[in-house]
Amino acid sequence: MKYFISLYLILLSVFFISCDKKSKTGDCCKKDNITTKTTTNVKSDITLFDITSPWTTQDGKTLKLSDFKSKVILMAMIFTNCEGACPRITADLLRIEQSIPKEKLKDVSFVLVTMDPWRDNPQQLKSFAKEYQLDPTRSILAYWFRI
Numbered sequence: 001m002k003y004f005i006s007l008y009l010i011l012l013s014v015f016f017i018s019c020d021k022k023s024k025t026g027d028c029c030k031k032d033n034i035t036t037k038t039t040t041n042v043k044s045d046i047t048l049f050d051i052t053s054p055w056t057t058q059d060g061k062t063l064k065l066s067d068f069k070s071k072v073i074l075m076a077m078i079f080t081n082c083e084g085a086c087p088r089i090t091a092d093l094l095r096i097e098q099s100i101p102k103e104k105l106k107d108v109s110f111v112l113v114t115m116d117p118w119r120d121n122p123q124q125l126k127s128f129a130k131e132y133q134l135d136p137t138r139s140i141l142a143y144w145f146r147i
Contacts, residue, residue: 055113055142058125063142072108079116080128090132097138110139117143 054062065073076093078086093110100108112134114120120128125141128134134141 056122058122058129058141060122063140068109068111070107073111074108075111075113077115078112078128079114080120080124081116087132090134093139094132094134097135105138108138110134112139112141114141114143 051065054064056062074093074096076089078089080086090112093112097105097108097110114125120141120143125143129136129139129141
């Protein structure tokens, strides 16, 4: 017991000694407001469109990300049997779609990529699209098998 009391008193003393150095404003043990500015001027010619793997859509068509070079892509990862975050992610994408002016929607593609391609075949992806009322002219559900 004496050991713990001694240890407590030593730690308390160290605390008060370290805070003995008060600034002119009376602030004790306050760190300076240090801001670090970091910038990088690294430019790269590598883009997302350089990924060359083929993807299969809910319609069974094959596409590559380079097919979207002229469009803005809003991409999310989902799986159709997800009951947690995936419905929320899909709802958020629908909200984003509704907030985009109609004349700009032609320049936007919504791509949902499944993380479970073994279960999410084209029929399953179509059912998911229908369930969440995804516009088939703008929404693409895709999967990719790594061979």
